[in-house]
Amino acid sequence: SLDLLVAQLAISKCAAVYVPLDVNAPADRQAFMIEDSGARWVLTTSATEVAGHRLDLDRLDLSAESEHNPSLEQSSETAAYIMYTSGSTGTPKGVLVPHRAITRLVINNGYAEFNPQDRVAFASNPAFDASTLDVWAPLLNGGAVVVVDQDTLLSREAFATLLQEQSISVLWMTAGLFHQYAEGLLPVFPQLRYL
Structure with a gap:
């Protein structure tokens, strides 16, 4: 969704790490990924059932928040997101993907x-x-x-x-x-x- 795109950009702007979840995955898999990754917040919408400390984007009022640019520096080696393997050979494993891997994938990749x-x-x-x-x-x-x-x-x-x-x-x-x-x-x- 467009909300997902905005959330990914906002998380990156805050120098944080996102963990994309499949809303169609079993609840226990989602809960495992949230716990295993150490996620502090689950950005979602009120209509979505998911465990964790929720922040429902459709009910969020940011009107009183500052509009400043946080200008947080990040290294190319810092993690941008955590992607989980399918778990087909056992327990799903979280892979930390650094910013440089994203850049390498989409810019001057050959x-x-x-x-x-x-x-x-x-x-x-x-x-x-x-x-x-x-x-x-x-x-x-x-x-x-x-x-x-x-x-x-x-x-x-x-x-x-x-x-x-x-x-x-x-x-x-x-x-x-x-x-x-x-x-x-x-x-x-x-x-x-x-x-």
Whole structure:
């Protein structure tokens, strides 16, 4: 969601570390990740059921807060976020991803050149590492992030329409989703710089 993008940027601006959670994951997995990561706050909305010390963004009133720029310095080696493995071989493990890893992924990486004209579909699960490219490739290169909501993503026709209407130029899809949607996305392929 757009709220997720704003939250990630705000957390980074505060020199803090975010832990993206999959709202569709079992509650015990979410609780494990919150506890294991040492998260102090869970930024969410009032309609979302999640454990932890909550901060409901849809009920948050920041009108009395200062508008100053905190200008907090960060090292390229400090953690930007913690991404958890699937846990398919046992307990999920948290991986601390430093700022330099994000930069290396999306700037002068040797395999893809992102630019200010790019419009990147943010269609990945935020708790999956592909979301790093969906969010940070456009933001760190002057492009645009186009948030794809779950209902649109689950409809091949609605997804194809959004990709065309929003002039998406960069799209990351899992192989399974690509194979399910490929035929319906044929009209979209010519406008994509990267798939």
